[in-house]
Amino acid sequence: MNELQESYARAGGLHVHLLKTDKYKTNTLMLMVKAPLEKETVAKRALLANVLQNSTAKSPTRSDLRNRLDDLYGATLATDVQKKGEQHIITIRLDVANEEFLSDSTPLFEKGLSLLAEVLLEPKVSGNKFDEAVVKSEKRSLLERIESLYDDKMRYSSLRVTEEMCKDEPFGLSVYGTREQVEQLSAEELYRYYEQMLHSDRIDLFVLGEKGDPSLMSTVEDTFSKLATYQKEAKTDSVPASIPSPEVKEAREVIEKQDVKQGKLNIGFRAYTTYGDPDYVAMQVMNGLFGGFSHSKLFINVREKESLAYYAASRFESHKGLLIVMSGIEFTNYEKAVTIIKEQLEEMKNGRFTDKELEQTRAMLKNQLLETADVPRGQIEVMYHNIVSNHERTLEKWLAEIDAITKEQVVAAANKVVLDTIYFLKGEEQA
Template sequence: MSVKEIKQVENDINFHMLPNKKHKTITFAVKFRAPLERKTITKRALLPYILKQGTASFPTRKELQEELAELYGAVLSIGGAKKGENHIITFYLEVPNEKFLPDSSSLIERAIQLLHEIVYKPNQEGQGFSPQVFDREKGILRQNIHSIKDDKASYANIRLVDEMCDGEPYSIHAQGYEKDLSSLSNQELFTYYETIRDEEVMDIYVSGDFEADQMLQLLTGQFKRTLKKKESTPFNQEASKRSTDEKELIEEDQIQQAKLNIGYRTNILYRDEKYPALQVFNGMFGGFPSSKLFINVREKNSLAYYAVSRVESHKGLLFVMSGIAPEDYEKALAIIREQKEAMQNGDFTEEELEETKLLIINQLKETLDHAQGMIEFMYQQEVGHKEMPVDELFEGIRQVTKEQVIEVANQVQEAMVYLLTSEGGAGHE
C-alpha cells in the first residue's frame, strides 16, 4: 500500500496533498509547530479552547455549529500536543466529498473558506478575543489542569516525565500550568496567536478523493501569508542521552491500584536506521497482548491490571505503564526487568518475531485507513526530518532480524522508576 503525497511550498506554507480513493470525506488539517517552551505553553494550551468557540462571521459556538451543519455535517476539532520537543497546534476539518452529494458543487470551496476564517478571523473584540469567551475558557482549562490528578494513570506518566526529563523541554506540560492563567491577559494571548499564524512553521494537509492541482489552487487562493523572517526551529539532532543513573521515586495518594511506570532512554529517533528494530523490540516487549509484559506480568503472575510499553520516537524514549496492587511493587518491578533482560538475551522465537512484525504492519495499515491517521503518519516525517514512504517502512519492519532486536534491547537503558501508591502502601519495607 502506498500513500501518494504531492508537496508544494507556496506563500511560506507547506501544502501536502494526499489524494486517495479510500474515504467518502475530505479531511483538512492546518498545523503550526514551535519548540516547546515553558513561557508559551499555557497560551498554546488555551488557544484551541477559545478558537473553537466562534469566528468573525459565526461569533458564537451555536452559529459555528450551524454553519458546520450547513456543510452537510462537517466536523471541526482543534487541539494541541507535543511531539518530541515540539508543540503542535492542529485544526482539523472533515467534510463530506461533494462528488457523492447532489447539488453541492461549492461545498469544498465553502469548507476551505470556513477553515481559513477559523484560523485567520477568530471572534475578536477590540485588541483581543471576546472577553466572555476568554474568561470562560480560561476557567475550563483551569478545571481541566486540576482534574489531571484524578486520572491516576495519566498523572503517573506526567510525574515520571517530570522527574526523568527534569531540565529538558520534553518535561514541559502540554496542558499548560494553572499558575500562568491568572496573569495571562486577553490581549497578550491574541497578540501571541497572531505571531503563531505569521511566523511558525505551517503545514496544510488534505486527504481524500480529489484532483491535487485543483485542490492546491483552492487552498493557495485562500491561505497566504507574507514572508516573515523566521528563525529556523531549533531541533534536537541528538536523541536524549542524559545521565544513566537510575532514579526511583515513590509518591503516595489515596488510591487502591498503584501505578508503576518506568522510563527508558532508547537513544534512537524516528529518522535513525534502528527505528524499525526499535518498533519490533517495543512490540515484543510490551506493545501487544502477545508481548512479554502482558503475558508474564499480567497473565502468568497475575501481578498487573495492565502492563504496556510505548515509544516516543521524536525524543528517543520508551515508557512502561502498569497498574498493580500496592503490595506487589518489588515483585512486579523485578518481573518487568526480567522481561527486558530476556529480550537482551534473545529469549524469543523466530515465530514471535514474525508475528510481532505482522501485528505492527497491520496496526499501521489500520492507522492509514483513517484520514487523520494518514495525515499524522505523514506529518511524523516533517517533525522527524525524514521522508519514509509507507512501503519502505513496512519493508524495513519485515527485514528486522533477531540480532537487531537484541542490539536495540541492549541499547535501551532504564532511567527512571516511578511508583504512585496508596498511603502507607508499597515502597520499601
C-alpha cells in the same frame, strides 16, 4: 498496496500537501502548526487551540459557528494540541462531505477551505485582544481538562514519570501547561502570542480526499493570502524534533503517595533512538516484543504468569527516544514487580525470544500501522512524522523495514535501552 501520492508546494504562506484519493466520502483538511515545546508558551498554545475553535469574526458565537458547519452538510471542526518529541503542535481539522456524493452542486469544499482559513486568520477579537468572554470560557474548559489528568491516575502516572525523567528537558512539560499558567493568561497576552505564532511557526496544510489534486494550489494560495504576509518572517529551516537524551548517571526512584486503591508503577528507560535513526524500526519491534502487544513479555510474565499486575505494557516515544513501562499493581507487589520487569528487559537483551514471537510482532506492528493509516487523520499523522523528524519514510517503506528486521537488530536495539526513572504512585496508608 497503493501508495498515496502527495503533491507538495508552498502556497499562501503554507506548506501544502495534497493527497488525492477516492477512498473516502469526505475531504479532510488539517492545519498543523508547529513550534518548539517551551515552558513560556505551552499553556498559551493549549488555550489558543480552544479559543480558535470557539468562534470567528464572522461567526461570533459558538452556535453561529456550529450552524455554519451544519449548513456544510454536518462538517466537523476540531482543534487539539500534542507534542511530538519536543515540538508542540496545534492541530485544526475540518472534515467536509465530498459534494460528488450529493444531489446538489453546493461547493462544499471551497466553503470548508474558506472556513478553515477564517478560523486561523479571523478569530473574534476586540481591539488588540481576544474576546474576554471567549477566553474566560475556554480557560475554564482547559482547566477542567488539566484537572481530569489528575483524576485519571493511569494518565497522571504516565505524565509524572516523564516529568521526573525530563525535568530539565522540554519533554517533561505537560502538553496543556499547568493550572497556574492557564489562570494567569489574559486576553491581551494570548492575542499577542497568537500574532507571534502566525509570524514564526511552521504551518502545514494537508488536504486528503477527492479534492487533493495539484490544481487546488491556486485556490489555497488565494484563500490563505493573508497568512503569506505574516509568514515572510517564518523560519522554514529544519528544527530538530528533540534535544539528545542525556547519559543516565544513576537510575532514580520516585515514590508519590495519594489516596488511591491501586498502585501505579511506571518505569522510564532511555532508548537513545528516534524516528530518524537507522535502528528506529528495530526499536519499534523490540518494544512490541517487550511490552507492546498481548503476546509480549510484560503481558505474559508480569500480568499472566505472576499475576502481579492488573495491566502491564510499554510504549515507545518515537520522537524523544523514551521507552515507558506502565502497570497497575497492589502496593505490596512493588519490589517484586520492579524486579520482574527488569528481568524481561534482560531477556530481550539476551535474545531470549523465539522466531515465532518475532514474526508475530512484525505482523501486529504492520497491522497496527495499516489500521492507523486507514483513516484520514491517521494517514496524515503518519506523513507528519517526516516533517517533525526531517526524515523521509513512506508507509510502504516503513512496512518493508518492519518485514526486514532481524533478531540480531532487535537484540542490538534492546542493548541500547537504559533504566532512568522508577515512578510509583501508592496509597497514603502504606506510607
